Amino acid sequence: MNEMQFLTWVRGPGLDIAIGIFLLGVLWRLIEIYTLGRKQDVAPGRQRDGASGLHTVFRRSVPPPGMVRKSPVTYIGGYVFHIGLAIIVFLFAPHIALIRDLTGLSWPGLPSQFVDLVTVVTMAAMVVVLFDRINKPAKRYLSTFQDWFTWTLTFLPVLTGWMAVQHLLLPYTTMLALHILSVELLLIFLPFTKLFHTFTVFGSRWYLGKINGHRGVPV
Amino acid sequence: MSDKNSGLIASLAHQGISRRTFMKYCATLASMMALPPSAGRAMAEAMAAARRPSVIWLPFQECTGCTESITRSHSPSLEGLIFDAISLDYQETLMAAAGHQAEEALEKAIEENKGKFVLIIDGSVATGLDGAYSCIAGRTNLELLKRVAPHAGAIVAMGSCAAFGGIPKANPNPTAAVAVTDIIKDKPVVNIPGCPPIPVVMTGVLAHYLTFGSLPELDKLGRPKAFYGETIHDRCYRRPFYDQGKFAKTFDDEGARKGWCLFELGCKGPVTYNACATVKWNGGTSWPVESGHGCLGCSEPDFWDGGGFYRALSMPADPLKMAATAAVVGTAAGVAATFANRAKKGAAKSAHETVTLADLEK
Ligand code: SF4
Ligand code: SF4
Numbered sequence: 106m107n108e109m110q111f112l113t114w115v116r117g118p119g120l121d122i123a124i125g126i127f128l129l130g131v132l133w134r135l136i137e138i139y140t141l142g143r144k145q146d147v148a149p150g151r152q153r154d155g156a157s158g159l160h161t162v163f164r165r166s167v168p169p170p171g172m173v174r175k176s177p178v179t180y181i182g183g184y185v186f187h188i189g190l191a192i193i194v195f196l197f198a199p200h201i202a203l204i205r206d207l208t209g210l211s212w213p214g215l216p217s218q219f220v221d222l223v224t225v226v227t228m229a230a231m232v233v234v235l236f237d238r239i240n241k242p243a244k245r246y247l248s249t250f251q252d253w254f255t256w257t258l259t260f261l262p263v264l265t266g267w268m269a270v271q272h273l274l275l276p277y278t279t280m281l282a283l284h285i286l287s288v289e290l291l292l293i294f295l296p297f298t299k300l301f302h303t304f305t306v307f308g309s310r311w312y313l314g315k316i317n318g319h320r321g322v323p324v
Numbered sequence: 325m326s327d328k329n330s331g332l333i334a335s336l337a338h339q340g341i342s343r344r345t346f347m348k349y350c351a352t353l354a355s356m357m358a359l360p361p362s363a364g365r366a367m368a369e370a371m372a373a374a375r376r377p378s379v380i381w382l383p384f385q386e387c388t389g390c391t392e393s394i395t396r397s398h399s400p401s402l403e404g405l406i407f408d409a410i411s412l413d414y415q416e417t418l419m420a421a422a423g424h425q426a427e428e429a430l431e432k433a434i435e436e437n438k439g440k441f442v443l444i445i446d447g448s449v450a451t452g453l454d455g456a457y458s459c460i461a462g463r464t465n466l467e468l469l470k471r472v473a474p475h476a477g478a479i480v481a482m483g484s485c486a487a488f489g490g491i492p493k494a495n496p497n498p499t500a501a502v503a504v505t506d507i508i509k510d511k512p513v514v515n516i517p518g519c520p521p522i523p524v525v526m527t528g529v530l531a532h533y534l535t536f537g538s539l540p541e542l543d544k545l546g547r548p549k550a551f552y553g554e555t556i557h558d559r560c561y562r563r564p565f566y567d568q569g570k571f572a573k574t575f576d577d578e579g580a581r582k583g584w585c586l587f588e589l590g591c592k593g594p595v596t597y598n599a600c601a602t603v604k605w606n607g608g609t610s611w612p613v614e615s616g617h618g619c620l621g622c623s624e625p626d627f628w629d630g631g632g633f634y635r636a637l638s639m640p641a642d643p644l645k646m647a648a649t650a651a652v653v654g655t656a657a658g659v660a661a662t663f664a665n666r667a668k669k670g671a672a673k674s675a676h677e678t679v680t681l682a683d684l685e686k
Contacts, residue, residue: 107545107625112595116631116641125646129654136658141665198569199638202588206639214569277555278595278624281637 112282115289123289124207130296135304143316151321161314161324162307182234189227193220193263217270224267231260255300261287333372346372350531356603357528357540357550370535377534378441380433380472381415381482384465385458385492385501386447390483391415393520413441427461434475442533443476444526445469445504448485448492452500469507478533479513481505482526484622487515487546494628505546514539515546519622522603525551545625547597556593556619559601562586580616590634591618598623 106114155164173180194200198214205211214220235256238244265287269280295301302309317324336346347368354364383391413433414426421429433441447465450457455464463471473479481504484490492501505513516525529548532540540548557563565571565585572579572586585591593601596619604611613619618634621627631641 109595109621109625109627109630113626113630113641116637116639118642120640121642121644121646124644125650127650128647129650129657132651132654133657133661136655137661137665140658140662198566198571199587199636202571202636203638203640206636207644216569217567272558281595 108276108278108282112278112285115282115285119286119289123292127292127296130293131301131304134296134301138305139308146316146319148320150319153318153321153323156314156318156321156323158311158315158318160318162310164314164323165310178233178237182230182237185230186227186234189223189230190259190263192223193227193266196220221267221270224263228260228263228267231256231263251298255294255298258287258291258294258298258300262291343372353524353528353531356524356599357532357548358553359550363535367531367535371531377530378413378433378437379415379444380413380430380441380476381444381446382465382468382472383415383460384445384447384449384469384486385499386483386485387491389520390446390485393518394523394526413437423461430472434472437477438475440477441475442478442480442530443472444480444482445486446482448489448501448503449507450492450499450501452498457499466507469504473508473511476511478539479504479508479511480526480529481513481515481517481546483521484517484519484625484627487517488625490519491628493626512539512542513546514542514548517545517547517552517623517625518598519620519627521623522551522599522605524603525599543597547623551599551603552597552623554597556596556598556601556613557591560593560613561601562613575616586613586616586618588636589618590632590636592621592624592627592630592633592637593619594637596621596624596627 168180192215195204196215197220198217201211201214238248238252238256262284265280265284268274269277269284272280274280275283291300295303313324333343333346337343347365350368350371351361351364354361354367357363359367381391414430419426419429447458449455449465449469451466455466458465460468481487485492485501486504489497489501489503489506492499493503503515505515514529516529518525525548528551529540532538532548540550543549543552545552557566560566562583562585565583566587570579570582570584571588572582572584573588574580575589587594591613593613598619600611600619601613604614620633621630624630631639635641
């Protein structure tokens with residue numbers, strides 16, 4: 106298989122398989138999770154300001170007071186790479202072309218040099234966050250195989266995409282194919298690992314906020 | 325095509341090309357090939373003095389586009405004239421001789437120039453039905469290649485078909501077409517892919533061979549690095565628009581009129597190594613992207629099966645076939661899991677025994 110055939114494979118059958126598994130997994134897990142339900146809480150609800158699902162969705166998106174100072178790497182690093190990933194995935198023109206092709210939706214992109222800069226910053230943040238996880242005994246203790254695995258799954262597409270654009274190590278064609286392949290791996294594993302939080306994060310915040318809100322506890 | 329003993333320069337002079345023009349051409353050629361300026365002089369001298377090199381051109385499964393590209397690029401092109409000046413001992417399309425005479429010329433050329441002649445091949449080699457899909461004078465292309473190649477001084481696979489199989493090899497490849505390098509494994513082959521290839525690349529390779537007696541430096545795919553060292557995208561004059569995120573969305577929208585990047589219209593420039601963006605076509609007049617059409621990737625292997633000329637590189641190469649089924653299966657799995665969970669909960673509920681105070685006191 107030459108590099109062009111490799112590229113055509115990842116753009117064709119490879120993508121087909123990856124998106125298939127992704128869709129299957131996402132629908133399966135979303136339906137399963139959201140139909141689980143809860144036992145009805147028969148106690149009368151208590152009202153308190155700021156105690157609701159919606160409140161929690163917002164409250165949990167900003168760091169609690171004092172926490173940024175306490176663990177700056179976790180918060181700042183976390184914000185930087187999450188926002189960075191969103192910019193790279195949704196505002197790089199070739200990515201928008203893909204989204205438009207798959208869904209019909211499109212929006213303007215950002216200049217590639219800017220996305221390039223964001224990519225470097227994102228990678229740096231991810232590396233810092235990883236080192237923090239290794240360095241801090243508590244974090245290391247709490248880490249399982251899945252944590253290292255999902256970090257790698259997320260990092261590889263960013264790294265290969267950047268290397269392709271920068272013409273590093275391998276010819277562009279091969280690197281582009283590897284980039285697409287790494288995205289496909291990410292798509293395949295996303296529904297079945299903690300990366301599924303991309304779909305459930307706000308739902309679970311809402312859920313927590315609502316249960317506790319019923320008890321009059323703003324969380 | 326005769327008078328082999330007069331030098332190339334004499335033959336060119338005969339056609340009104342002055343020595344000066346020729347020297348200038350060689351200097352340009354040398355600089356295109358990233359050779360030092362002295363090489364241009366050396367090339368001019370070697371080519372001028374060279375006994376007209378004997379060339380055997382074997383046309384296999386091809387469309388003659390490659391021959392057209394060289395002989396009629398624009399008239400009169402220097403490439404064309406040099407091409408006229410070489411001693412083309414065998415070329416089906418251009419030679420006057422036909423039938424047995426032509427075959428005799430071929431055998432004679434092989435005998436007379438053993439180990440020295442340049443063998444140019446255009447077209448892919450059919451291997452299906454023992455090669456019977458493409459024959460010349462009762463011999464299959466495969467037989468002919470195996471007969472001629474061992475005696476060649478240099479082998480040039482001209483065009484994407486000879487270099488990589490090209491259109492004949494496109495899915496489903498009915499003739500089991502292969503590239504020259506799939507057959508000739510024990511000799512270096514220069515691949516000059518392109519559909520058609522840029523004429524100056526062939527003269528460049530020829531000049532290099534005549535001057536230095538060797539082939540130019542080649543990349544992994546056997547292409548002269550001097551011409552195939554960079555992608556179209558990296559030398560494209562529309563690149564600033566790509567970087568700014570300005571794309572033509574259709575062939576007649578405002579972006580197209582303003583000359584914005586053609587990536588979204590399927591341009592394969594980013595993965596295509598060729599010299600169009602710098603050398604251009606038709607004597608430097610223009611080139612495909614300049615005329616408003618994306619690069620097809622014609623100098624890359626299997627460009628014909630690259631998922632459609634009008635689909636951006638970041639778009640799926642094939643329509644997604646599994647998505648609908650996957651969505652149905654995923655939904656079914658989710659619903660099944662729901663029922664399983666409900667059943668589990670129900671079972672737990674009915675198995676639940678109420679603990680009374682009396683029980684605790686037991
Ligand atoms: S037109 Fe093609 S080669 Fe030129 S910048 Fe755009 S994508 Fe690259
Ligand atoms: S622009 Fe691309 S498709 Fe067109 S001739 Fe050049 S390499 Fe081939």
